[in-house]
Amino acid sequence: MGQSNSNTSSSTSCHQEVISLENVSFSFQQQAVISDLSFAVKERDFIGLIGTNGAGKTTLLRMIVGLLKPTSGTIRLFGENVNEFKQWERIGYVPQKNNFNPLFPATVHEVVMSGLYGRNKIFKKISKADYKKSDDALLAMGIFDLKDKRIGQLSGGQQQRVFLARALINNPSLLILDEPTKGIDTETQESFFHMIKHMHQHHNITFLMVSHDLDMIRSYLGEQAADQNGKLKFHIKHSHETQDCVENDLTHSLKGLREQMESRKEVVLIGDRN
Amino acid sequence: MNVSQKSFRFSVLALLLIAILTMAACGNNTNNAKEADNTKINVVTSFYPLYFLASEIGGDQVHAVNLVGAGVEPHDWTPKSRDLDAASKAQLFLYHGVGLEGWIDAFLKGLSKDSTVVTREMSKGVTLIEGSGDEHEHEEDDDHDHGVMDPHTWNSPKSALILAENVKNSLIEVDAANKAVYEKNYEALKQKLVAxxxxxxxxxxxxxxxxxxxxxxxxxxxxxxxxxxxxxxxxxxxxxxxxxxxxxxxxxxxxxxxxxxxxxxxxxxxxxxxxxxxxxxxxxxxxxxxxxxxxxxxxxxxxxxxxxxxxxxxxxxxxx
Amino acid sequence: MEIVTSEFFQRALIGGLLIGVTAPLMGLFLVLRRLSMIGDTLSHVSIAGVALGFLIGVYPVAMGLVFAIAASFAIEKLRKAYKTYAELSIAIIMSGGVALASLLFSMGKNINVSSYLFGSIFTLNSTDLYVIGAVTVVVLIAIRTQVKELFLLTFDEDAAAVSGLPVKFYNVMISVLTALVISVSIKIVGALLVSALLTIPAACSLIVARSFKQSVITVVIIGELAVVIGLLIAGIWNLAPGGTIVLLLIAVLLVLLAFRRGVRTGN
Missing domain, CATH: 3.40.50.1980 (Nitrogenase molybdenum iron protein domain)
Structure with missing residues (x-):
């Protein structure tokens, strides 16, 4: 994607680079999955990533979050090499629909709280503030009253909200979503995207999302892919195209997010409650 | 990644080397002892007391080999192919019987077809007693190790005397030429046992x-x-x-x-x-x-x- | 009931109560990570270590521990080599352990093989109890302070890594703790039955527990009850204690399964 890099590089100083890839390649068993990919994601961008099966979507996301090492090239998060990156709480990651055992004995609340247990928190006890955060994340996702249910009893859409709530509990600046609506019915998908869009428009979060839902990607991020690498297609909504640096109604707090979401209850509650 | 792979390879090689050396060392240990000696009468015995009797009575005429090695519980022992080989090449194979050697039937069948080894059961003539104790009922899985009779005859000097005589008779049977030597050695041992x-x-x-x-x-x-x-x-x-x-x-x-x-x-x-x-x-x-x-x-x-x-x-x- | 006052029975009870906490706890993490067969494998390898310990005159349980830890690392290595057929590594290491054990036992002296295969809880001596006690303290401290992280790792290893958890460290920690618990449990329930004490309480908790917290409590309660009642039954009716404890655990599991089915059809 190196060629088009020039048109994003003219951004203003507040549009800091959140993710940057330089000549990243990845091959698996001598087969190139991703070759020589360069691109940058700036603050408050929304990147939609589409591609056929095997195009390397999940591989790319896993490299960005440090689960896979690129064969060559450099990946930076918030300006720091991913190998040295420490501030993982700034990143919310929702992996492709978890294939956890439905019998796994964990409540929604326990799963959401687990978003807080990363590095730097070893030996730290759970505080009242942590419980508050979990409540806020649950309320923002409209699943507060499912809090004590076993995660396996929830519908696919509800589970996806649980994982989104877990990703949000640290109030991240970057959300990485891998096929968040896979295996979920259309109606629920729609409400989920409404929620995501709303979060993007009113909250200070950068999005990188893999999706197979072309309609949603196109309607929100534009008909044409802004860039392409192999079979990977990037649809981008740059923040500096729509927003100024100083944005008054932009919040960056979990509590703020919760209040916004609650005030738009109809968005949150469409569809996937049973 | 490269480094850890190298160290992994190294540790695998080291482990293999150690394993091979250990096996070689153990193998050697028993190898020498069980080698046949062609200048003497080779007698293979199943366990220690018979080995003792055979070497005492056989004296210099006999090369005795014990199957169950030092420090091994005979109940836990199983014959290996080398043991079969050693017994096949010998002139005499002595075992106790009464179910002490749970493996004996298979072992005797496994001896090589062209072997001329004479096999004798040494407990013949001992008045046997019932195996199960008065206090304790017989465990079901005992039977494959022991018969119903108690096999531990040799712990009494009285039965050891009978075993010794059986050993002497078997030796004379396979090597009548040295009858006098065996009789003499037997008499010496008998006196010790009687004492x-x-x-x-x-x-x-x-x-x-x-x-x-x-x-x-x-x-x-x-x-x-x-x-x-x-x-x-x-x-x-x-x-x-x-x-x-x-x-x-x-x-x-x-x-x-x-x-x-x-x-x-x-x-x-x-x-x-x-x-x-x-x-x-x-x-x-x-x-x-x-x-x-x-x-x-x-x-x-x-x-x-x-x-x-x-x-x-x-x-x-x-x-x- | 005079059995209860005898010293050997009391020692068995203490040892059993300690293992009744630690084994089910470690087992819960193994089962939830779909690694329940690892318990079996490590115990068989541990037996080889016990045999070597006797052979070279080192405290057998310690040697068993060393072997179990080595095996748990070997399993991780092989798991990476055979990614998609991870259970292969378990089968390979298990047969390796059994093979090595049989080799060492056949060279050995002074070994009561069955006391390590089927357990021998009534012959625990005070050294054994101290060792079991120390292992219990280590396991309980580790779990008490790290339960949140262990939960995250168990539930979603990827998310754990992305949230910055040192996943490798925790994987090693689980392996080492499991190896510790297994090598000291062998004398109590025996190598053949160790995996029962690791997995069956966890299997029960999957049926009963509605939350992770509950499942932790459930495994401990079931483990302790099985040990105490099993020892009493075995003591009074003169049965083999290790086998009694395990059969009791299976009975509890069956009752819970039946009960759950009853509730379902009732609804």
């Missing part, structure tokens, strides 16, 4: 307590021949899981009969005897069932006779 028998009889007659508590019911013949009563911690097989009521019953027996020592045998772990001894607040002592020698005993030149002496001393001390 041992007399010592057992006189010393054990003087003891006040007649109850011996052992970890393995291996002293039935000894008890019968010298007027003792054996209470075994377990049934005939040393390999059964200890159960609470059994332990409790023996503890009671120990207390009620004023038993001062609990005997354990050397080839089996002593933890059970120790548990009982600490429960009943008595001491433990070794009573060797003489099924084999440990490597240390071998090195120190212990024999059937010296160990039988030690058993007697221990018995006398325990039964005072």
């Amino acid at each position: 041992l028998d007399e010592e057992y009889t006189s010393k054990l007659a003087q003891t006040t307590n007649k109850n011996i508590v052992t970890s393995h019911q291996a002293f039935g013949y000894l008890a019968r021949d010298y007027g003792l009563k054996q209470v075994a911690i377990m049934g005939l097989n040393p390999d059964a899981e200890p159960r609470a009521q059994d332990l409790l019953a023996i503890t009671k027996f120990v207390k009620e009969n004023d038993v001062k020592y609990i005997f354990f045998e050397e080839l089996v772990s002593d933890q059970l005897a120790k548990t009982l001894a600490s429960e009943a607040k008595v001491k433990t002592m070794v009573l060797n069932p003489l099924e084999g020698l440990t490597r240390e005993q071998e090195k120190e030149g212990e024999t059937y006779l010296t160990l039988m002496e030690r058993n007697l001393q221990n018995l006398v001390q325990a039964l005072q």
